[in-house]
Amino acid sequence: ISDPSLFEQVASAIRKWASLAFDGLNRVQAEIVDRVLRCRHFGKFDFVDLDQVLNMVNKADDADNAFFLDRAMILVKSHHVREYRSILGHLEVLLYFLKFLTREDLTLCYQRFQELNTQVVHSKFVTGAKATYRPGSELVKLAGLDLLDSQAVDQVLSQMKQSRSPQLMAGMQEIILKWVEIMRTKFDVLVLPHHTQVVCMIICLQYIMARLKGVETDVGALICQVSTGEGKSAVLAMLAVFCAKIERKKVHVVIDDEELLLRDFDTFKSLFDSFGLKANVCVTPERLQTDGPTHPHMAVRVDPEADIVYCDAAKLQSHYARIAKNGNANFEAEYSQRVLLLDEVDSLVIDNSPNVPFVYKNDELSRFATQVAARFTAMGSVDGMARTPSEVRVVQVMQRAWALGMKMVPGQDFLQGAMYNLHVKIENGKADPLAWSLPLECRNFADNRASTIEFREKLFIMSRANVYRKYGALVGLSGSVGNAAEQEYLTRVYRAQVVKVPVFLSTCTGAAYFEAEQREVHVCDNEPKQLAKVS
Secondary structure, X not given: OOOHHHHHHHHHHHHHHHHHHOOOOOHHHHHHHHHHHHOOOOOOOOXXXXXXXXXXXXXXXXXXXXXXXXHHHHHHHHOOHXXXXXXXXXXXXXXXXXXXXXXXXXHXXXXXXXXXXXXXXXXXXXXXXXXXXXXXXXXXXXXXXXXXXHHHHHHHHHHHHHOOOOHHHHHHHHHHHHHHHHHHHHHOOOOOOOHHHHHHHHHHHHHHHHHHOOOOOOOOEEEEEOOXXXXXXXXXHHHHHHHHHHOOOEEEEEOOOHHHHHHHHHHHXXXXXXXXXXXXXXXXXXXXXXXXXXXXXXXXXXXXXXXXXXXXXXXXXXXXXXXXXXXXXXXXXXXXXXXXXXXOHHHXXXXXXXXXXXXXXXXXXXXXXXXXXXXXXXXXXXXXXXXXXXXXXXXXXXXXHHHHHHHOOEOOOXXXXXXXXXXXXXXXXXXXXXXXXXXXXXXXXXXXXXXXXXXXXXXXXXXXHHHHHHOOEEEEEEOOOOOHHHHHHHXXXXXXXXXXXXXXXXXXXXXXXXXXXXXXXXXOOOHHHHHHHHO
């Protein structure tokens, strides 16, 4: 708002709303409101986010809440407004779990693992982890320590630095210690991985190393079923560091949501940097254009020389396609010593199309297709235009595409003029600015939205499963692994085995824990019926 008087009116209204909504503001809430009012670049931060972050720090400004509010104030002052929701939410979760750290029981942890993984093929992973990380050899001894006290945290760090472990645990301890130090600097809070996370990492690493050495041949992929909020992102990041730093392997971490992808990469970038690892995150060209100048680690393509690459499945497939297009590709050499880590394997492996056609723009045929479209517009007929076999094929394809394009329904098949005045294709109920289709090219031309036709030809069809199976080791962490049919698909196509990881609270003594249980499934064919069913 450039008008000073208007700005003061808006600022006064927001301050009044916040004070009434929260029955007065504490010092952190007041700081947040002031910084939001002074902010000029919000990104995706909106009024709903403001309400949520104010709720996160909505605590009485007294001695009982001083530990939290002091750290929240530091984060608010040291981060951009658009980061408030993520960073304050992170602090809230860390402090919640901190209350239970001294109640963790490694023996109980293994008991829960065994209860969830009764099959021989699964229990062997748990048994292997137990031989490496035995009860009595925990990372640190927390009994009797006040983890909110700075001196107690110093004692914990000293224990970790002095402890000696077998090779696998020694490598993990080095990574965990560095992460604890980074998080203490950032939040001034002790952040230790739970026993469930440590055991999960050991299971994954023992599997990965066995696969890379050619010892593990029965299991083609290992999936650890980890509940939401149980620290999957941290496990993935530390697995990536171990594989890249200790095992000297290239690692691809796949997260099929750009916002989550960037969040996780930004969270753990300091960990990657601390070990001197080259780490990149793949983004869309639009994101690179806006954020790239201030984020040199961003790229639009997978860097084959990077130690760790965070990307979505599409970027991974494009990387594979570029190798294939070069000819004489040695996929065995390229992939056999690489590790693939998947976040939410249900969406990556099951929901998306298993076969992906790769196409490329043919400039010469695009020019001819544009001439065909112009003739359609002017005369409605393209008879006699084609003089070569290639042009005959283009005319035939364009005739079908033109007919389909004219039948496309606005709001159902495309959004009118949604990007740079061009129609945008709707796929799976969402507008996709990057989606290409020849019928839509024709519709844009016919509606005077475009003056040229981009004609693409199919280069090859790539199997997603084939790409994943090329990797030396494939590990996935997921909140769910689908129904029985989907699990059968994972077993048949990937030879995958699922290890279930218990939730943290179930491994803590004296902690109340209740596991949600699915009672019934109801399918309603419209929203009113759905609302009536749950009301």
